[in-house]
Amino acid sequence: MLVLFIIGSLSISAQDTPNDAGGSITLGFSYTAPFVSGEVMRKEDGGEFEKIATVSPSDTHWIDNSAKDGVKYYYQLILTTEEGVVTSEPVSAVSSPQWFHRGRTVMLIMVILICGLILFFIRQARGGKELYIRRIAGLEAVDDAVGRATELGRPVMFIAGIMDIDDLQTIAGLTILRRVAKKTAEYEAQVLMPTSRSLVMTAAQETVKEAYYDAGRPDIFNPDNVFYLTDDQFGFAAGCDGLMVREKPGAIFLMGSFYAESLILAETGHSVGAIQIAGTAMPSQLPFFVTACDYTLIGEEFFAASAYLSKDPLQLGSLKGQDWGKAIFLALILIGAVLSTFGITVVKDLLMVQ
Amino acid sequence: MLDKLLKTDRRIIFAILAVVVIIAILFPVGLAIQVSEPARRLYREIESLAPGSYVFLSFDYDPASMAELDPMALSVIRQCFREDLKIVSLGLWPQGVLLGEANLEKAAEEYGKEYGVDFVNLGYKTGGIVVISGISTDLRNVFPQDYTGRDIDELPILNGIDNLEPFKLVVTFSAGDPGVRHWVMIAQARYGKKVGCGSTAVQAPAFYPYLQSGQLVGLVGGMKGAAEYEQLIKLPGLATAGMDAQSFAHAVIVFFIVFGNAIFFLKKRSNSR
Amino acid sequence: MKRQIPLIITSIVGVVMVVQYFIPRQPFAGLFDTFNRWFLIIAVFALLLGLMNLVRLHVQKLRRRKEGWGYSIILLCGLVATILTGAVWGIGTGSPFDYIFVNMQQPMGATMFALLAFFIASASFRAFRARNVDATLLLIAAVVVMLGRVPIGSLIWNKLPTVAEWIMFYPNMAGQRAIMIGIALGTVSYSLRVILGIERTYLGGE
Numbered sequence: 001m002l003v004l005f006i007i008g009s010l011s012i013s014a015q016d017t018p019n020d021a022g023g024s025i026t027l028g029f030s031y032t033a034p035f036v037s038g039e040v041m042r043k044e045d046g047g048e049f050e051k052i053a054t055v056s057p058s059d060t061h062w063i064d065n066s067a068k069d070g071v072k073y074y075y076q077l078i079l080t081t082e083e084g085v086v087t088s089e090p091v092s093a094v095s096s097p098q099w100f101h102r103g104r105t106v107m108l109i110m111v112i113l114i115c116g117l118i119l120f121f122i123r124q125a126r127g128g129k130e131l132y133i134r135r136i137a138g139l140e141a142v143d144d145a146v147g148r149a150t151e152l153g154r155p156v157m158f159i160a161g162i163m164d165i166d167d168l169q170t171i172a173g174l175t176i177l178r179r180v181a182k183k184t185a186e187y188e189a190q191v192l193m194p195t196s197r198s199l200v201m202t203a204a205q206e207t208v209k210e211a212y213y214d215a216g217r218p219d220i221f222n223p224d225n226v227f228y229l230t231d232d233q234f235g236f237a238a239g240c241d242g243l244m245v246r247e248k249p250g251a252i253f254l255m256g257s258f259y260a261e262s263l264i265l266a267e268t269g270h271s272v273g274a275i276q277i278a279g280t281a282m283p284s285q286l287p288f289f290v291t292a293c294d295y296t297l298i299g300e301e302f303f304a305a306s307a308y309l310s311k312d313p314l315q316l317g318s319l320k321g322q323d324w325g326k327a328i329f330l331a332l333i334l335i336g337a338v339l340s341t342f343g344i345t346v347v348k349d350l351l352m353v354q
Numbered sequence: 355m356l357d358k359l360l361k362t363d364r365r366i367i368f369a370i371l372a373v374v375v376i377i378a379i380l381f382p383v384g385l386a387i388q389v390s391e392p393a394r395r396l397y398r399e400i401e402s403l404a405p406g407s408y409v410f411l412s413f414d415y416d417p418a419s420m421a422e423l424d425p426m427a428l429s430v431i432r433q434c435f436r437e438d439l440k441i442v443s444l445g446l447w448p449q450g451v452l453l454g455e456a457n458l459e460k461a462a463e464e465y466g467k468e469y470g471v472d473f474v475n476l477g478y479k480t481g482g483i484v485v486i487s488g489i490s491t492d493l494r495n496v497f498p499q500d501y502t503g504r505d506i507d508e509l510p511i512l513n514g515i516d517n518l519e520p521f522k523l524v525v526t527f528s529a530g531d532p533g534v535r536h537w538v539m540i541a542q543a544r545y546g547k548k549v550g551c552g553s554t555a556v557q558a559p560a561f562y563p564y565l566q567s568g569q570l571v572g573l574v575g576g577m578k579g580a581a582e583y584e585q586l587i588k589l590p591g592l593a594t595a596g597m598d599a600q601s602f603a604h605a606v607i608v609f610f611i612v613f614g615n616a617i618f619f620l621k622k623r624s625n626s627r
Numbered sequence: 628m629k630r631q632i633p634l635i636i637t638s639i640v641g642v643v644m645v646v647q648y649f650i651p652r653q654p655f656a657g658l659f660d661t662f663n664r665w666f667l668i669i670a671v672f673a674l675l676l677g678l679m680n681l682v683r684l685h686v687q688k689l690r691r692r693k694e695g696w697g698y699s700i701i702l703l704c705g706l707v708a709t710i711l712t713g714a715v716w717g718i719g720t721g722s723p724f725d726y727i728f729v730n731m732q733q734p735m736g737a738t739m740f741a742l743l744a745f746f747i748a749s750a751s752f753r754a755f756r757a758r759n760v761d762a763t764l765l766l767i768a769a770v771v772v773m774l775g776r777v778p779i780g781s782l783i784w785n786k787l788p789t790v791a792e793w794i795m796f797y798p799n800m801a802g803q804r805a806i807m808i809g810i811a812l813g814t815v816s817y818s819l820r821v822i823l824g825i826e827r828t829y830l831g832g833e
Binding site: 056057063232260271284285353 | 364404418491517519529530531543554556559
């Protein structure tokens with residue numbers, strides 16, 4: 001009778017976990033035959049091996065997060081198989097923190113490249129060079145929308161999304177708010193702004209107040225027109241809807257970060273006959289705004305609004321740099337797609353970020 | 355006449371839609387549900403886990419989204435209990451904890467699972483991405499107690515569990531932010547954990563790129579996805595019951611689109627004459 | 628000075644947040660979480676501001692008997708009741724707070740979300756017109772995906788779900804990715820303008 005024993009070979013390696021803040025050693029192992037369970041043993045110089053973890057057959061690595069930096073640790077793996085116990089040779093490693101995350105090198109290069117381009121074109125703009133920017137219908141319509149609301153004797157409503165002031169879209173929304181509020185002040189109308197976050201409310205009150213002062217109409221500024229409703233998403237939507245139906249604004253600006261309440265707001269706005277201009281960088285909400293609003297600023301158009309409306313050369317310069325950055329990405333996508341089609345993944349591998 | 359039809363009062367549309375949905379709910383037809391690949395991928399991922407493996411569930415939604423996310427959360431919990439997986443859960447949204455707890459308790463009763471041994475609910479902590487980052491390295495520091503106020507050192511399920519390392523899979527049921535993006539950004543990208551998600555139908559298209567790149571191991575989108583998952587675990591529930599209503603609602607919307615276009619073309623033709 | 632200090636803080640913090648992404652060791656590694664925690668603490672205190680603003684406006688409305696003052700009573704009573712029940716009896720299962728949450732908050736939230744179905748119907752009827760080639764393509768894709776992603780689609784044509792899935796996986800994903808790349812670049816450019824102090828309207832000035 002022939003009896004076959006499956007003899008596996010156990011290999012183990014230990015290394016300082018790369019790209020971390022220290023205190024971590026990664027143990028890699030492989031056993032070429034099945035095993036039931038494994039124990040990770042560890043010791044320091046002059047000490048005895050102690051069990052610190054168990055591993056299961058599906059594991060190929062284990063991370064020791066209790067290592068102290070600068071201390072040499074020895075590791076051994078003891079596997080229990082059906083035939084008996086298999087013990088590895090000890091391996092050692094020392095943990096230390098790294099100064100630079102190597103897995104993000106390509107990201108650093110991209111950041112330097114794109115920021116460099118933006119700074120270059122800002123400098124060019126500072127030197128007086130004229131920069132072309134294409135017409136953005138939604139932004140051209142801002143003044144007309146405010147004018148229309150004033151003619152109808154109705155207020156302007158501004159909703160800066162439902163996220164907090166730490167969201168860049170909210171800040172971009174407040175930038176447009178200033179422009180809208182100034183125009184509204186010039187036309188001697190009111191801007192109503194319900195907010196979903198307290199910090200947004202305080203920032204918006206300040207923005208609208210400054211806008212009215214700049215327009216020379218501090219007398220008609222009413223701080224109660226910028227008010228807090230609720231943090232709750234649909235509670236906010238219900239509150240805004242109620243406001244739209246009661247106050248019947250002539251123009252509604254939906255500028256910021258929105259989620260599922262976007263269509264509820266836009267549809268109600270449409271039903272009261274308001275002209276609606278929306279802007280957001282939430283890809284999932286763009287279709288709803290495009291469907292229900294008169295004008296929609298899509299993604300980067302929304303971020304470009306402040307530059308577009310102010311026509312400030314420095315800001316326009318940054319848009320040019322951004323466009324060059326996009327051109328670089330386009331080229332990389334095309335080259336990478338063509339090469340990947342032929343099984344050459346060098347571009348794809350190069351651009352991987354950990 | 356054509357103008358009037360083109361400008362049909364939306365309340366008529368609402369009324370017709372409401373009647374159709376009510377009839378479909380009261381008199382279900384039982385339309386067959388085809389399971390999509392993204393939902394199947396998550397199912398297969400959980401099926402591949404060995405008994406006793408740890409799974410992290412995150413309930414990142416509120417009552418507004420519970421019609422879509424509750425059924426899929428319950429189905430995933432049922433599958434985990436059926437496969438004898440250990441569940442540790444939390445909520446990045448405050449109401450998500452209560453909704454998740456209700457599902458955990460329901461499934462635990464069905465499968466005879468014990469709190470503290472087979473599953474635990476850590477509760478809610480404000481911070482979103484900060485919480486994920488915190489539990490990835492030191493879970494006990496972020497959650498010294500569980501949802502009921504018990505010291506987590508007293509809970510057998512958390513013996514030896516200090517961070518996300520032992521967890522084979524993270525599944526987030528997400529209706530917005532904080533949610534899928536943050537779990538992918540931290541748990542998947544930084545710590546290499548496998549992340550699956552259930553999301554509302556509105557958000558699901560935005561997560562297909564993550565699915566295709568492998569950053570998500572599976573995606574259950576909307577009530578349809580929840581119904582698909584109920585099919586996969588062979589336990590039809592609320593989502594399956596709602597699919598008839600959703601089907602007919604979609605059909606009504608498509609009818610109105612076609613109707614609107616037909617009137618539009620008729621008007622165009624009569625104007626050109 | 629009122630404007631200079633916030634700009635300096637913004638610039639320093641902005642640069643530090645970018646740099647910390649590339650340096651894994653402490654103290655840089657913990658900066659992201661630290662700053663986020665600081666923001667959360669500020670935001671929680673700011674909640675009081677919002678609450679005070681809300682209460683003040685509605686009390687004012689009540690005092691002056693402005694239109695709709697009855698609803699202000701409901702709001703204020705609801706606010707007080709929820710805070711009191713939560714503070715006195717806790718928020719656990721079976722508590723009065725839990726009752727309010729399950730029987731009022733939950734159904735109201737779900738109702739508002741359910742409105743979307745009706746609004747989608749009216750928006751689709753109004754907006755999906757085959758005015759030109761682009762609009763026609765949009766219309767066809769919308770119809771295919773709407774029908775293909777529900778069981779009724781496979782009854783109409785058994786390949787419809789596959790076509791709908793193809794639209795989601797290819798054209799939809801290509802469009803999503805393109806928009807995401809544009810948004811990412813717009814974010815970088817806008818952030819740089821904020822960090823450099825070129826963009827300062829969010830501070831309330833030009």
